[in-house]
Structure formats: structure tokens, C-alpha cells
Amino acid sequence: MANINIDSQKDRTYDAIVIGSGISGGWSAKELCEKGLKTLVLERGRDVKHIKDYPTTNMNPWEFEHRNEMPYAIKQENPIVSKCYAFHEDAAHFFVKDKEHPYVQDKPFDWIRGYQVGGKSLLWARQTQRWSDFDFEGPARDGFAVDWPIRYADLKPWYDYVEKFAGIAGDKDGLPELPDGEFLPGYPLNMVEKYFKQSVSSQYPERKVISARCAHLSKPNQIHFDQGRVQCQNRTLCQRGCPFGGYFSSNAVTLPWAAKTGNMTLRPFSVVHSILYDEQRGKAVGVRVIDTNTKEEIDFYARIIFVNAAAINTNLILLNSKSNRFPNGLGNDSGVLGKYVAFHNYSARIYAEYEGLQDYTTEGRNPAGGGYIPRFRNLHKQETDFLRGYAAGFGAYRGTSADRSGAGESLKNNLLNPKLGNWQVGSHMMGETIPKESGQVTLDTKKTDDWGVPLLHIAVDYDDNDAKMKKDYLDTMEDMFKTAGFTNIRRDDGSQAPGLDIHEMGGARMGLDPKTSMLNKWNQIHSVPNVFVTDGAAMTSTSTQNPSLTYMAFSARAVDYALAEMKKGNL
Amino acid sequence: MMNRRTLVKQLFIIAGGIAILPSCLREQGGASIVLQNIKLSASDEDFLAKLAEIVIPKTDSPGGLELNLHLFVMKMVDDCESPENQQVFVKGMQALKDNSESQTSEQLLTSITALEGHKEGDEAAFFKIFKNRTIQGYLNSEYVMKNKLIYKLIPGPYQAAVKLKA
Incomplete structure (x- = not known):
């Protein structure tokens, strides 16, 4: 009885299959369904319905068993995910636990994952900066990776398109290195952030401090109300899932929209084993899935397939999709699949205090998090002994503190009457890393996971360029902090491994030449034209900007292209 | 007829999210909450309650005992x-408990205040953990967050430039 629907191949055939339901998969699903294609969306984890499945979203701090602190035993059992800043009692249920999904670290790499409907779109830090030609022209100008097959002009209309729907708050800053978009009102900088902005620009006119752009509904438009969302309430409890739909997630935005068309079939608990390739027809015909509840192997079929499993898992699926035609992974004629995996260097921070502006403070919470410093290093030309550069976050808040010495009535009184202290300021680096052939993910030849999928090896590391860039970031920020009169400056060149930035990219890169890349300018596999990859795996280089907005734009653009090709009979 | 849910609810006193089993454990000389890793007796618990009340005493607002901060620490x-x-924690508590058996609350306050100056020793190490956790429990208690330092789940608009009154 239960399997009646999957007994016939016809019932397992769709117009399109989307692998993954995170930020990019949600967009692929929405676009495909809206354009009338019967679409199967496969998600390896459980379902998470908007609002209904956000169990902690309205909890007060005292309602958490350990006041949001993770118990010692859980931290010991999960050393990797415990390093993630958002892994606390309020959101732990949205993170993959180390033991449940092992992988092999050939080099230290903290792989942070969210296996559920919506994926990491529930958990992301929501920073949404466009990439520019300073990014897309980077590899060609500086001689690394391969040239991007697109430029900003190719993506601009699609940034416009996804921003209007997703809702992006930001100011129009008029910076060519960080193009303006279709913004809702930006969040204001506070007094010290503004002061720092002025201090920096008076000393270094080419360096800008702007309000960070983020996927929050600062002032929703009709399209957002139509999605069932309302204004962001500035709770900054986003990682729990937002009952207001105040920030963009697949769960709140794209997936419900796709479902409304009646064209989406969402199938959770479906681990994709591989993509099925038909040698006679010379194209992919479907996807092999392991049902995680029954361990049953089921094949689904479609005319086109979108791979949106998140960068590293997309590599894993393609590598595991072997056939006589593609013995080294689907579409891997070039041999570059799984290589040139890179990330963002988030390994340095710097903190200080400011003793001025004592007559000001802030109230409430800023969803944008504060300021953003777009890349200025090596922007127009090569200036340093390292390639590329970094963007930086910058934020200030007015600290309060209480004298905690002693015990008794005086202590109690002190605790209940905290005093405003100096402004506390902080910055973190977001460095571009250079994709290298040695930055690889590979499949284990013997060991498999619980679903018979080979275990993944990750060998991605920092290099000398990253070390030099980190030093420059710290020196430069320290200098700007000193110029601004900040005191008690503390450099933190933390030793975090790659991965914790949660911006892993590449492995199935785009390029002009099929001999050196996996995907063409439409995110289409060169040699398997009915398979598209529009998540982080497609990235040729890493830029300094957060990548998610670009994945959204790539997804919408690739669906538009795929539809046109289907109409022409090419797919 | 009382429904089962109400009955079960009445068996527990919920103190800041901690379910306390009021009688059964204590009657056997144990602590009143279930502990997995440390072993504390009913009299240890009483001592921690006394300490919690000394660190955060009852004034015109509730103190450590009433807020069950000792249970939170445990x-x-x-x-x-x-x-x-x-x-x-257990070793240092035992030592302090033994050494202060005949002390009044005032004397105990003097002893623990003195412990803050000590960098070494089990008693000082115990008290450091105890005090930090007590303060954490106090500041994150429903009472303080609703009545004193008010926590708002929805804080209202972000105001970036609030001028302070001189």
C-alpha cells in the first residue's frame, strides 16, 4: 500500500528535480514551479515548516534549561559544530551533530551543516552584499583559477530580481566595488560606527564604512506581505527561525511560494546517492535517492536537474555519479571536479574601546549587526605582496558592567544597577582565498556512510597568501583604530580552521573552457547540459562578499535559461 | 475529576525551568533534583541554599533561596x-562546609568574601564556580528579567543614537 505511488516509473517522473532545499535550492524550486514545471524537491533531512517547526522561537532566556548554554557532554561529543557561534540551546536542533554525519579531515576543516528543509538558510548570518566586476575580473587580472565566464552585467538584472523578492535592507552607497541594489531602508549606524566612518574616510578617502546590507524586512513591500511576512521586529533571534518572516529563509519565503503553485513535491528524508546518466541519450535522466527512514533505494526521473545540495555535498553527489562515460564523476571530463575548493578567511578579529561619545547609547538591537567595510586592498591595482584583499565587519556597542566583587546586599545592588561603560568596538576579517588545485574534496574508496554513500575527505587549507593578508588586516585595522583614538586594542589572530566561515565554495567551478571547468556561463555542466549547479560549488573564485545572494541570483538566472532552452527543444 | 496533566503539574515545582521533585529524593537524604554526574546530599543542598542566600540575600526583592539559585547552580x-x-566543586564545597559548620551567616559571609582574594585552594575554586553560576542564575531568572533588568523578546525599533540625560 505505502509504496503504491512509487511503484511505477511514471509516478516517479517530474519535469524537474531540485537536490537540496537551502538558499539556492529554495530559489530553484520557486522559479521552476512558478514557471509551471512539476518539480520534485529532495531534502536529505527532516521537514521544517515555517513557524510550526520553530520550537524555541518565542522562548525567554530563563525558559532554556541551561540558559542557552550547551551542556559539557554535548560539546565533548560534538567538537566541530560546537565551534560554531550559533550552536546553542536555542538552535542546536538545526545543526548536524558530528557523530551523525562523519567526514574525514585530511586537513583541519570545520564543516558546519544544517540537514533539514531550509538547510542553513534558517541559520545564516543574513549578510547580502552584491559581487562586482572587481570580483568577477579578479582571477583574470591576478592570474589565478580561471576567468569567470560572466561579468557583473550578466548578473545585475538577477540581483535586482531576487533582492526585490527576498527583501534586502541597505543604503545606496554608490560604490562600484559593492554595487547598490533594490534596497529596503538600511539600518542606521550608531554614533561610534558613524564616528569611525568619518575618521576612516578623512584619513583614507578610498576606505568606506557603510551600514551592512542584510536580508531583513526593514520596511516590507506588498510582495513581502503576499508571502505572509511582516516587518522584522529586531529580535535578532533569527537562528531560531522567525515567526514574522522578518529575514529571508527558504522556509519562510521561497518554499511556501513554490508550494502555492501546486507544482512542488517536497520529499524530506531523501539522501541523494547519485545522478543517473543515460549513455544512449547522452544526458542525465534522474536521481537515485536513499530514503533515510526505510533505507529503500528509489530512482526519480526528470528532464532537468538542479544540484543545490550546498557546495561540498554537491561535489560529493557529482563525484559519486559515476558511469562508463564519466568514470570520475558526472561531467568531470576536465578532472577539476572536487578541486579548487576555497573559502573565506575569517581567522582574525580585533577589539578595542572608545572613551568618547559617553553621552550617547543605543536602544534595541540592530539586525544588520552594524557596519561593513568593503574591500579596499589591491582593489584597483596590485599594491601588496599578497593577492586580493578582505572586507571587514565593524560594530560598536555601549557596554554595561556591574561590580561583581563581594557578596550580599552590595553585590545584589550592583548587579541590579549596571553602569554604562565605554563603547566597545570590534571587527572581523572576511578574506578572499585563492582556489588551488590542492584544495580538494574526494571520496573514500572503502568507507561509506549509513546510506552507502562514500565518506568524504576534505583537504582544504590556508596558505602563505592567507597569512600575509591576515597580518595586513590586523595591522591596518589596528592603525585605523589608533587613528580613531580607540584604546585597549586587542588583536585576535585566532587559529580557527577553514570551514567555520561557512562560506566553502568551488569544486565544480564555472569557466569558459570545458577543459578547465565544470560549468558554463549558465551554471550548466559543459558535457551534461540538463544538469545545473547553482550553489557554492559553482564558484570560480570567492570574492570577499558573502556569497548567498549570488547563489540566489545564479539560481533564478539558470532556471530562466533552462526554461528557454526547453522551449527551444534543446533540453 | 482532576485530569492527569494537572496532577502531574502539581507534583513539580517549576523553579526557573528546573523540575524539582519535592519529597521523594530528599526523604532518602539526597538532593531534590536529579543529578547525573555529581553527588550531593540533602545537607549539601541546604548548605548551598544558605550560601546562595548569603551571596544574593532577600531584601525588598527575593534572594537566592526564594529564587532557588542553589538548585540552578547544582x-x-x-x-x-x-x-x-x-x-x-564538590571537594571545595565539602571543605568549606566542614570548616564553617559552627559559623553564623555573618561569619560565613566574611569567610567567602575572603575566599575571593585567594587564587589557590579547593574552597576558593569552589566558590568561584558557585558565585559565577549564582550570578548567572540570578541575572537570567524570570524574576529579574521580568521585574528588574527587563528582557524584551520584541525590543522595539533599533535606536542608533540615544542621547543620555546629563
């Missing part, structure tokens, strides 16, 4: 501290 040490810290 729960947090049991679940969130490392085995090394758990060991030193």
Missing part, C-alpha cells in the same frame, strides 16, 4: 561544567 555544575570542575 544543575549547571552537573550538566555544563567539566569533570575537573565538578570534582573541585
Whole structure:
């Protein structure tokens, strides 16, 4: 009885299959369904319905068993995910636990994952900066990776398109290195952030401090109300899932929209084993899935397939999709699949205090998090002994503190009457890393996971360029902090491994030449034209900007292209 | 007829999210909450309650005892501290308890205040953990967050430039 629907191949055939339901998969699903294609969306984890499945979203701090602190035993059992800043009692249920999904670290790499409907779109830090030609022209100008097959002009209309729907708050800053978009009102900088902005620009006119752009509904438009969302309430409890739909997630935005068309079939608990390739027809015909509840192997079929499993898992699926035609992974004629995996260097921070502006403070919470410093290093030309550069976050808040010495009535009184202290300021680096052939993910030849999928090896590391860039970031920020009169400056060149930035990219890169890349300018596999990859795996280089907005734009653009090709009979 | 849910609810006193079993454990000389890793007796619990009330005394607002901060400390040490810290917590507490048996609350206050100056020794290590956890429990208690330092789940618009009154 239960399997009646999957007994016939016809019932397992769709117009399109989307692998993954995170930020990019949600967009692929929405676009495909809206354009009338019967679409199967496969998600390896459980379902998470908007609002209904956000169990902690309205909890007060005292309602958490350990006041949001993770118990010692859980931290010991999960050393990797415990390093993630958002892994606390309020959101732990949205993170993959180390033991449940092992992988092999050939080099230290903290792989942070969210296996559920919506994926990491529930958990992301929501920073949404466009990439520019300073990014897309980077590899060609500086001689690394391969040239991007697109430029900003190719993506601009699609940034416009996804921003209007997703809702992006930001100011129009008029910076060519960080193009303006279709913004809702930006969040204001506070007094010290503004002061720092002025201090920096008076000393270094080419360096800008702007309000960070983020996927929050600062002032929703009709399209957002139509999605069932309302204004962001500035709770900054986003990682729990937002009952207001105040920030963009697949769960709140794209997936419900796709479902409304009646064209989406969402199938959770479906681990994709591989993509099925038909040698006679010379194209992919479907996807092999392991049902995680029954361990049953089921094949689904479609005319086109979108791979949106998140960068590293997309590599894993393609590598595991072997056939006589593609013995080294689907579409891997070039041999570059799984290589040139890179990330963002988030390994340095710097903190200080400011003793001025004592007559000001802030109230409430800023969803944008504060300021953003777009890349200025090596922007127009090569200036340093390292390639590329970094963007930086910058934020200030007015600290309060209480004298905690002693015990008794005086202590109690002190605790209940905290005093405003100096402004506390902080910055973190977001460095571009250079994709290298040695930055690889590979499949284990013997060991498999619980679903018979080979275990993944990750060998991605920092290099000398990253070390030099980190030093420059710290020196430069320290200098700007000193110029601004900040005191008690503390450099933190933390030793975090790659991965914790949660911006892993590449492995199935785009390029002009099929001999050196996996995907063409439409995110289409060169040699398997009915398979598209529009998540982080497609990235040729890493830029300094957060990548998610670009994945959204790539997804919408690739669906538009795929539809046109289907109409022409090419797919 | 009382429904089962109401009945079960009445068996527990919920103190800041900690379910207390009021009688059965204590009647056997144990602590009143379930502990997985550390062993504390009813009299240890009484001592911690006395300490919690000394650190955060009742004034015109509730103190450590009424807010069950000692139970919070026990729960947090049991679940969130490392085995090394758990060991030193129990050892240091035992020593302080033994050494202060005949002390009044005022004398005990003097003793623990003196402990803050000590960098070494089990008693000082115990008291450091105890005090930090007590303060954590106090500041994150429903009482303080609703009545004193008010926590708002929805804080209202972000105001970036609030001028302070001179």
C-alpha cells in the first residue's frame, strides 16, 4: 500500500528535480514551479515548516534549561559544530551533530551543516552584499583559477530580481566595488560606527564604512506581505527561525511560494546517492535517492536537474555519479571536479574601546549587526605582496558592567544597577582565498556512510597568501583604530580552521573552457547540459562578499535559461 | 475529576525551568533534583541554599533561596561544567562546609568574601564556580528579567543614537 505511488516509473517522473532545499535550492524550486514545471524537491533531512517547526522561537532566556548554554557532554561529543557561534540551546536542533554525519579531515576543516528543509538558510548570518566586476575580473587580472565566464552585467538584472523578492535592507552607497541594489531602508549606524566612518574616510578617502546590507524586512513591500511576512521586529533571534518572516529563509519565503503553485513535491528524508546518466541519450535522466527512514533505494526521473545540495555535498553527489562515460564523476571530463575548493578567511578579529561619545547609547538591537567595510586592498591595482584583499565587519556597542566583587546586599545592588561603560568596538576579517588545485574534496574508496554513500575527505587549507593578508588586516585595522583614538586594542589572530566561515565554495567551478571547468556561463555542466549547479560549488573564485545572494541570483538566472532552452527543444 | 496533566503539574515545582521533585529524593537524604554526574546530599543542598542566600540575600526583592539559585547552580555544575570542575566543586564545597559548620551567616559571609582574594585552594575554586553560576542564575531568572533588568523578546525599533540625560 505505502509504496503504491512509487511503484511505477511514471509516478516517479517530474519535469524537474531540485537536490537540496537551502538558499539556492529554495530559489530553484520557486522559479521552476512558478514557471509551471512539476518539480520534485529532495531534502536529505527532516521537514521544517515555517513557524510550526520553530520550537524555541518565542522562548525567554530563563525558559532554556541551561540558559542557552550547551551542556559539557554535548560539546565533548560534538567538537566541530560546537565551534560554531550559533550552536546553542536555542538552535542546536538545526545543526548536524558530528557523530551523525562523519567526514574525514585530511586537513583541519570545520564543516558546519544544517540537514533539514531550509538547510542553513534558517541559520545564516543574513549578510547580502552584491559581487562586482572587481570580483568577477579578479582571477583574470591576478592570474589565478580561471576567468569567470560572466561579468557583473550578466548578473545585475538577477540581483535586482531576487533582492526585490527576498527583501534586502541597505543604503545606496554608490560604490562600484559593492554595487547598490533594490534596497529596503538600511539600518542606521550608531554614533561610534558613524564616528569611525568619518575618521576612516578623512584619513583614507578610498576606505568606506557603510551600514551592512542584510536580508531583513526593514520596511516590507506588498510582495513581502503576499508571502505572509511582516516587518522584522529586531529580535535578532533569527537562528531560531522567525515567526514574522522578518529575514529571508527558504522556509519562510521561497518554499511556501513554490508550494502555492501546486507544482512542488517536497520529499524530506531523501539522501541523494547519485545522478543517473543515460549513455544512449547522452544526458542525465534522474536521481537515485536513499530514503533515510526505510533505507529503500528509489530512482526519480526528470528532464532537468538542479544540484543545490550546498557546495561540498554537491561535489560529493557529482563525484559519486559515476558511469562508463564519466568514470570520475558526472561531467568531470576536465578532472577539476572536487578541486579548487576555497573559502573565506575569517581567522582574525580585533577589539578595542572608545572613551568618547559617553553621552550617547543605543536602544534595541540592530539586525544588520552594524557596519561593513568593503574591500579596499589591491582593489584597483596590485599594491601588496599578497593577492586580493578582505572586507571587514565593524560594530560598536555601549557596554554595561556591574561590580561583581563581594557578596550580599552590595553585590545584589550592583548587579541590579549596571553602569554604562565605554563603547566597545570590534571587527572581523572576511578574506578572499585563492582556489588551488590542492584544495580538494574526494571520496573514500572503502568507507561509506549509513546510506552507502562514500565518506568524504576534505583537504582544504590556508596558505602563505592567507597569512600575509591576515597580518595586513590586523595591522591596518589596528592603525585605523589608533587613528580613531580607540584604546585597549586587542588583536585576535585566532587559529580557527577553514570551514567555520561557512562560506566553502568551488569544486565544480564555472569557466569558459570545458577543459578547465565544470560549468558554463549558465551554471550548466559543459558535457551534461540538463544538469545545473547553482550553489557554492559553482564558484570560480570567492570574492570577499558573502556569497548567498549570488547563489540566489545564479539560481533564478539558470532556471530562466533552462526554461528557454526547453522551449527551444534543446533540453 | 482532576485530569492527569494537572496532577502531574502539581507534583513539580517549576523553579526557573528546573523540575524539582519535592519529597521523594530528599526523604532518602539526597538532593531534590536529579543529578547525573555529581553527588550531593540533602545537607549539601541546604548548605548551598544558605550560601546562595548569603551571596544574593532577600531584601525588598527575593534572594537566592526564594529564587532557588542553589538548585540552578547544582544543575549547571552537573550538566555544563567539566569533570575537573565538578570534582573541585564538590571537594571545595565539602571543605568549606566542614570548616564553617559552627559559623553564623555573618561569619560565613566574611569567610567567602575572603575566599575571593585567594587564587589557590579547593574552597576558593569552589566558590568561584558557585558565585559565577549564582550570578548567572540570578541575572537570567524570570524574576529579574521580568521585574528588574527587563528582557524584551520584541525590543522595539533599533535606536542608533540615544542621547543620555546629563
